[in-house]
Amino acid sequence: MKRKINYYLLIMPLLALFASCSRDAFDEYYGRPDYLEDPIYQQLDTRGNFKNFTALIEKAGYKDILSKSGYWTMFAPNDAAFTKYFQEKGISDVSKIDDATASKIVKYALVYNAFRKDQLSDYQSSKGWVADNAFRRRTAFYDGYVTRDVNGVPTVTVAANRNGAWFAGDNNNKYVTYFTDEYFAAKNLSATDFNFFYPSGQYTGFNLFDSKVVQTDIVAENGIIHEVDKVNLPLLNIEQYLEEDSKKAVSKYSEFRKLIENNLIIYGLSQTATTNYYNYTGKSDNVYVRFYDPTLAFSPNNENYVKLEDNDGQADAYTLFAPENNAFIDFRDKILLKHYSSVAALPRYVIQDLVNAHMVQGAVWPSLKENYINGLKEELRFDFNTDITDKQVLSNGFFYGTNKVQKSDLFYSVYTSAYLDPDFLLATRLLNETPENYKGMVSDISQKFTLFLPSDAVLKSLGISYDFDKSAWVYSTKTDPRNKLLRLLYNCIVLTPNGELDNIGTTSGIIRTGDDEIPGEYIRWNNNKIYAAGNDEDGTYVNIVKKEVQQNGTVYYIDNLPKYAEKLQGLAIEKLAPNSTSQFYSFVQYLKNSSIYTAATGKIEGVELGSSYTFIVPNNAAIAKAITDGVLPSNPATTVQGEKDLIADFIRYHIIVKTVSNDGLSIGQFETLRKNSKGDKTYVGVSSTPGSSSVPGTLTFKDVSPVTNNNAAAKIIVASSNNLADRSLIQLVDNYLKYTEF
Template identity: 70%
Template sequence: MKRKLNYYLLILPLLALFSSCSRDVFDEYYARPDYLENPIYQRLDELGNFKNFTALIEKAGYKDILSKSGYWTMFAPNDDAFTAYFQESGFSDVTKIDEATAAKIVRYALVYNAFREDQLSDYQSSAGWVPDNSFRRRTAFYDSFVTKTIDGLPKVIVGSNRNGVNNYVAGDNNNKYVTYFTDEYFTAAGLSATDFNYFYPDKEYTGFNLFDGGVKEADIIAENGIIHEVDKVNLPLMNIDQYLESKSEYSEFRQMLENNLVDYVFNQAATTTYRNFTGNSEDVFVKAYDPTLVFAPNNENFIKSEDNDGQSDAYTMIVPEDEPLKEFIRTILLKNYASLTALPQYVFQDFFNAHMIQRAVWPSTPGSYTNGLGEDIRFDFNTDITDKKILSNGFFYGANKVQKSNLFYSVYTSAYLDPKYTFATRIYNDATGFKEMISNINQKFTIFLPSDAVLRSLGFEYDGRFSSWVYISPVNGAADSAINARNRLIRVLYNCIVLTPDGELDNIATTSGMIRTGDNELPGEYIKWDHNRIYAAGNQTGGVQTYVNIIGSEEQQNGTTYYIDNVPKYSEELQGLVIARLAATNPQFNSFYQYLRNSSIYNSTTGKIEGVELGTSYTFVIPNTAAIAKAILAGDLPSNPATASLGERDVIADFIRYHIIVNKTASNDGLVTGQYETLRKDQIGDPTYVGIISNAGSLSFKDETTVNSIGGENPAANFIPASSNNLADRSLIHLVDNYLTLPKIQ
């Protein structure tokens, strides 16, 4: 036992020696390197010109945080900045600043992650650094819960931190951003000191500014980040929502927004956070903006398509002052409504989106942006903007006018802002493209507008319970399916839209003529007008002529709206019946019709021509009596229309098919010229073509054969104006002075 004890007495000093050596090696290996600078707080303290700021750091409880390891950018106001701040704010010295204000100043100066000056202009995208594409950074400051009186009751409110339907994400504090201006970003974006001075006219642009303040010294290195010395104390800026609330000159705009596009929605996650943080028991409500708006004005984040996208862009709102907005409400919005409360929800959605841009609109380049409706920004930034502010989540411009949106100054407006025309408005808006077409103030349109009462009298109804259209024929009581009812009304209303770049229908009361509906990208059907009346193919069904009367009109910026007591109906009658009726009233059609009537491709009972379908566009080229005689003489038609010879019947069928042009309706308006496919196929099944030459007042058709069987080049078949332009289902039927010779096999 004694020997064992002596052994321990010998070994213990050796272990202590070895332990001491190991600890020295460990401490030396992991010791803080001598070359490291002190942490941010200590660096500010040792630099000597941040005494006020370090005092606030201590008062705000951030000394410990900024004395430890971390990764921060600090925009630190120097003591001269505080001297100016004391004069402006009324504080006599730093000791008079309360803890809440101290926390605001410190946290709003503190940016997540460390950025040197040359990095601040770069955007931290998910794909890597994007050079010179950034002018903002997220700070450590965010607004806490606030209590406000809503509808007479106190509510605890938190702002949205996302746009759209999912407007609140738990754990996102909705941190505010700071905005800075650098030469690198300005050069890359094509901006200049002019853009800085637009917001801060009495300040100097230095090439590196934080808001309107200058950066006196950049890139002061600290162990836990980077310090940039600034010459101005910045308190957290308001966001767009907060600024609107604070400015009485925009009270009309804000009240419309709050009354119609804001809800206060209970949120359990926010409630739990609030209760845990405060110990109080109230519920928390998210101030949620309508999800159709391109952004929520209280959302401090940007789009959040990427976590850091708020570094590279921000929102813009252009807000009209009360007086011009009141005038707009009186003369435009309430032209046909008794009060704002009667307006449909979509009017408010469109109005506010017209004044919102999901980009930061720099004042020198407003033409580079479009608003939430996809329109250009129609403000003169030299004369129309009366208030310019950079806020925590974007740019704010107060204006002395309202955005002249297409929706409020086009022929679309006539239906859109009148409760008598909700059916038409619903179809215009229903993914048909009609809204975008007729609201384009850069193109001139004429529309014929039937009221809901007129459309109901024709069998149409809208079932709000199922969000579906209904059509019941007023003639036989037959009901269409919802999709067919919708398609039927779409086609009717497209017959009522006419592109009129030269005011072709301005004198509709004193003239007559024919015109194509739709636009150049999607041509519609032809309609005719005659001294304040219009009609389409469907208004002539069965040979009975009916008219649509124009009962009023309204001039808009891009054309004229004519109010009508009926609609220009599309035809559901087969084209063969129209040709038969023409032959019965005009002998010049009869020779061709006899060949058609007796051909193998025609059903004289129904009027069906084989290969011709309702709803498809056609041009029918009908040779007159002399032209048919010429074809017989040339051997291109048998002399007997009722021949029993199968070979001759095939010749007749091909002759008829070659005089029907498919998928194109041509008239003498200069809109259709070129080679177009006919109904006739050649011996191997390939299409055959006919040339169309259309000019204002003339129309001719030319076959592919240069030499016909009686010698010489077959002349073009010219339309005979007095007997042409006959309306049929998506078709025109023309009488011509020659026939088209079938291409010969080489």
């Protein structure tokens, strides 16, 4: 019988031989190249001067991660750095560092992505690298879940990682800050900025915080190593710094922090965070996101920047100026609570504004403080040489402790009198709501204003209130009340750069409301009383009952409103000529009988309510001269069409489309209502000079005609001029104006 051959025994050695050859070829092709540097852990281990740090890497469970492929930057503290650390902490060696601390040190030294020294100053924008525009990088460390007392209940919380939102979609990783020559040169910074934060530090051109980078660009397979001479634990963020300060026996900023904590912190249940917490810990507690009022410039617990781009935290950070307790208490008691019983009674917007006044959505470098504005869009009003008592580079920005409160416009201007008084909530709401930014106007402490301020009681007595259910203003039965109220309010705002109304109780005069950018209507004052056109119309006036002086002017408290006129201007002109003894009489006769006037309503053709005009009225003698000169017919009621046309053109030429007075505010050539024979506009020249308390200003009108004529300028008769009408003034002059076309 033939012996059977086991072919498997023959084939298997051949297969093994072939497999061995194939594996060798595979390893040769796909194996790790010999020229690659060792990974980060092996690099540190081989070098021999990172024994303490590699021990912490192992203790933190990062040996495997840092021995594999990856893309990291490691700011590695050398053994000399640990020797100093042991001395500072009073421990003997690395074995005395617990696992949690080991993890903090390693993770905070570990930066996402690999960066050589010359790359760290560049910002990884979504549109490409921006050279020399970065001074921070995101690390692998984050705080995670914190149990806090919320309304007496222990609550698991996470910090918001966006501003004013419940968002907790990433881990809110902390950043490290470094200082490089490239960045400093690009931003016009110097060692002075570094030493402002670290007075005893030495700026070398590449520092991680106050530590020196003693060797750069150690290339590893899975990243870059920079050797540093200090052990850095994760820095606190701005919220944490304030919180740690509040735990001290003698706190510096607890009053300012209390203002924020009691009024501007919100907790929102996050199902995503709750699920993540359960998956991470196995615990079923609800997790709440702790975030800040969305009106604030930033959330002090947000480790990210604004996240308009994923990496914008590389290029910028936040800044908080925190007033010390003594400064804050003094401001609180003297300014904030002048009319309120407690901080809890303040309107929320006051607290929001006060905190925003101390926030900057940017990293404020000491030498460049003039380049920044706070959350209220004001310049910073701190002297960095005398007002800054504490300066810190923190994980999400800069912190400056101050011995004063930011001198915000809102708390030292005429606006303040309404803003910080519960008796003036309606006026404050009106100022705040104006699209023209009346609030910004009267709170600008670089300009001087007078504010006439009606209380809520006064406004309500006039039928003015606010319907919170409908979010709408109510003003008796008037339609579109908000715009009417804003017009009334603007009659109460007067730019007074030279204190023109400081002696309102003993003087009289006329003044334009508003400011130079948006001129308002004219009002008159006389011995603690003010009048607008509407008051003249209905025979009322406004009493000034008391005053308050602020940094940018004076507030006069009033018992009525300076009203605008609701009747047509023609009626106001007629009212000035009750009989033939009036110097307005002759002009009014021509107006009343002219073809462009409707006597029943006071309507002058071409003149509209709500528009600005100056009515130039020649006195009786000037009208007589115009008749003698053949400019006007002798009969105001003529039926001759040609003469009627002369009268109409004469009146139109004496109405200019601009309100002018003898205050020096308006000079030049201004359009009249008259058109020439070709339908083109005609103009009158205006010259005005301001007066003083003893000498009135001047105002003259001069013909502007294609053909020069010798007609003298018309000068106002001050005692009978500056009469009010709807957005208009009626001026009595000593001559007539003559338009000569040919």
